[in-house]
Amino acid sequence: MAEEKKKKVKKPTAIKRIIQSEKRKKINIQFKSRAKTALKDLKKSIETKESKEIILKKLNIIYSLMDKAVKKKVFKKNKANRIKSRCSNIA
Numbered sequence: 001m002a003e004e005k006k007k008k009v010k011k012p013t014a015i016k017r018i019i020q021s022e023k024r025k026k027i028n029i030q031f032k033s034r035a036k037t038a039l040k041d042l043k044k045s046i047e048t049k050e051s052k053e054i055i056l057k058k059l060n061i062i063y064s065l066m067d068k069a070v071k072k073k074v075f076k077k078n079k080a081n082r083i084k085s086r087c088s089n090i091a
Helices: 012-047 052-071 077-090
Strands: none
Touching: 012 052, 012 077, 052 077
């Protein structure tokens, strides 16, 4: 009836790219998790009305994380700017 389909053998460059993308995916997930945790921490400190110094330190941490994320291409520039703007409005 129908001919059996032969599986194509992937080239070494394709295999290498798959491995690289998997590594990058793990790093991106970790970085996004750190950013989300920092945002939650800032919101929690605002709700509990902690001192202004502590809130500003946490805000600086978020700014730093967002800039690093843009540099590492985890987030796009506009998303990082939007998050920083929202954080500065609530702080």
